[in-house]
Amino acid sequence: xxxxxxxxxxxxxxxxxxxxxxxxxxxxxxxxxxxxxxxxxxxxxxxxxxxxxxxxxxxxxxxxxxxxxxxxxxxxxxxxxxxxxxxxxxxxxxxxxxxxxxxxxxxxxxxxxxxxxxxxxxxxxxxxxxxxxxxxxxxxxxxxxxxxxxxxxxxxxxxxxxxxxxxxxxxxxxxxxxxxxxxxxxxxxxxxxxxxxxxxxxxxxxxxxxxxxxxxxxxxxxxxxxxxxxxxxxxxxxxxxxxxxxxxxxxxxxxxxxxxxxxxxxxxxxxxxxxxxxxxxxxxxxxxxxxxxxxxxxxxxxxxxxxxxxxxxxxxxxxxxxxxxxxxxxxxxxxxxxxxxxxxxxxxxxxxxxxxxxxxxxxxxxxxxxxxxxxxxxxxxxxxxxxxxxxxxxxx
Numbered sequence: 001x002x003x004x005x006x007x008x009x010x011x012x013x014x015x016x017x018x019x020x021x022x023x024x025x026x027x028x029x030x031x032x033x034x035x036x037x038x039x040x041x042x043x044x045x046x047x048x049x050x051x052x053x054x055x056x057x058x059x060x061x062x063x064x065x066x067x068x069x070x071x072x073x074x075x076x077x078x079x080x081x082x083x084x085x086x087x088x089x090x091x092x093x094x095x096x097x098x099x100x101x102x103x104x105x106x107x108x109x110x111x112x113x114x115x116x117x118x119x120x121x122x123x124x125x126x127x128x129x130x131x132x133x134x135x136x137x138x139x140x141x142x143x144x145x146x147x148x149x150x151x152x153x154x155x156x157x158x159x160x161x162x163x164x165x166x167x168x169x170x171x172x173x174x175x176x177x178x179x180x181x182x183x184x185x186x187x188x189x190x191x192x193x194x195x196x197x198x199x200x201x202x203x204x205x206x207x208x209x210x211x212x213x214x215x216x217x218x219x220x221x222x223x224x225x226x227x228x229x230x231x232x233x234x235x236x237x238x239x240x241x242x243x244x245x246x247x248x249x250x251x252x253x254x255x256x257x258x259x260x261x262x263x264x265x266x267x268x269x270x271x272x273x274x275x276x277x278x279x280x281x282x283x284x285x286x287x288x289x290x291x292x293x294x295x296x297x298x299x300x301x302x303x304x305x306x307x308x309x310x311x312x313x314x315x316x317x318x319x320x321x322x323x324x325x326x327x328x329x330x331x332x333x334x335x336x337x338x339x340x341x342x343x344x345x346x347x348x349x350x351x352x353x354x355x356x357x358x359x360x361x362x363x364x365x366x367x368x369x370x371x372x373x374x375x376x377x378x379x380x381x382x383x384x385x386x387x388x389x390x391x392x393x394x395x396x
Contacts, residue, residue: 001391002034004094006112007102008076010039010056016302017128020189021102027380029053036094038087038108040076057090059083059108079107087111091119097391100383101125101159104176105145110153117157122390124184124383125159130171135223146175154179160390162186162383165322167299184386185324188302189379192309192370198282203247207271209287212243213353216288216312218281219303220250225294227257229317232342233349234266240350244269249284251275285310290352290359292316292345300328305374308334308366313352313359315345326373331358333365 005025009018021037028035035054040061041047047058061076091099091112099116101109104127116123131142131150160182163169169183204210215237221227230246237244246269252258261267276284285291291307292315293300300318307314315335320328330336335348352359372378 001028001097001387002095003028003036003387004091004096004099004112005035005037005102006039006099006108007037008040008061008078008106008108009103010037012042012044013040013076016188017102017126020126020128023189023191023376024100024380024383025054026052027376028384031380031384033384036090036096038090038112040078040108042076059086077107078111083107083111084114087115091115096121098387099123100387103128104154105129105131105150113153113157113159123157123159124162124387124390125154126162126164127168127172128164130168131175138223151176151179160184160386162386163324164188165299166319166324167322169324184382186379186382186386187323187326187374188305189376190302190305190309190370190374191376192306192367192374195282195285195306195310198284198286198310200283200287202283203280203287207247207273209245209247209271210243212245213241213289214287215244215246215349215353216249216284216291216307217246217293218249218284218291218307219293219301220275221248221252221254221257223254225301226254227294228260229294229340229342229345230292231257231260231264231266231270233346234261234269235264236343236346237349238266238269241353244349244353245271247271247273247284247288249273249276249281281306282310285312288312290315290349292349305370308363309370309374311363311367313363314366315348315352317341317345323373326369329365331362333362333369335362 005021007021009015011018011022025035025037037054037056039058041058049056059078061078099112101123103109113123131146154176155178158179158181161172163183163185164187217227217230261270291312293304300316300322304314304316317337317339322328328334337344337348
């Protein structure tokens with residue numbers, strides 16, 4: 001097959017969507033397919049080059065200013081009068097059999113979708129982010145964007161959607177119900193090997209943590225993953241485990257949890273690292289007693305899956321059917337707690353620290369779950385099977 005991968009995010013830009021797109025593109029090439037990546041320009045990368053057998057074309061782009069609405073991320077758009085012409089030229093020359101798009105609210109998705117409709121080429125769309133916010137004002141803005149900008153484009157070319165979890169399925173069915181050609185359950189993929197084999201002492205020495213039990217929380221701090229629940233749980237945890245530390249690894253784009261920590265008098269138990277090199281993550285994981293991402297019930301992210309792959313017990317506020325046909329089992333392969341329940345969270349955090357034997361058993365089951373269902377090789381194979389079905393017209 002000739003596969004066009006379209007995503008405004010692509011390395012050297014960072015983020016889960018960018019890295020997944022790159023892994024899939026390389027996986028498609030390794031399986032014998034020809035791949036073209038269309039993405040937004042980046043100052044550090046050439047506009048047209050080949051890497052690892054993948055041709056990468058970067059369209060001229062402008063970067064959104066850093067605002068809370070954009071969560072201060074490096075978000076680039078390519079919208080300009082020349083975009084349709086550029087898209088047509090590149091895709092006409094490549095002649096893809098199928099287009100795999102990433103991100104429903106990006107201009108490259110819309111432009112490639114309209115080209116696909118005109119040329120009768122099937123499209124697969126991976127929706128990585130739901131336009132949601134705990135802020136009523138921002139949620140109103142997001143609802144308007146979804147209703148009057150995103151949904152109309154989706155209705156014009158009706159892609160098949162990759163459904164990564166139950167929350168995404170419900171979101172797509174609610175927001176884009178008139179634009180669905182099909183839905184395919186494929187979870188987010190991770191590389192289990194790279195997170196293993198870290199040196200725990202490196203990070204303990206770097207942050208002067210000594211032998212303190214570490215509650216690790218990896219990933220950028222944004223309004224949807226604000227870490228407030230973790231901070232609310234800390235007073236109860238510290239009563240049982242006085243030397244415990246909450247180590248938050250990632251860029252801080254929303255700092256309400258730090259203000260709350262000061263209000264509760266637990267700020268000395270909170271360690272923030274800011275964004276760190278990817279190579280450091282295995283060392284943090286090796287040092288952790290437990291990992292917890294967030295308590296707002298917005299899903300189970302890549303960071304938590306990577307923690308499970310590394311053999312770290314995970315506490316999460318998600319449903320057992322979060323991954324649809326791949327089941328999470330409370331105290332079997334993960335600790336499941338209710339959303340917005342810091343007292344319950346505190347109990348599980350204490351349990352993981354004080355009962356290392358149970359934690360070890362849960363962690364071993366989690367490693368097996370990730371290896372069998374979320375390893376990138378398995379996820380790539382599911383994507384290729386879906387793309388082949390779209391090309392042959394046999395997709396359900």
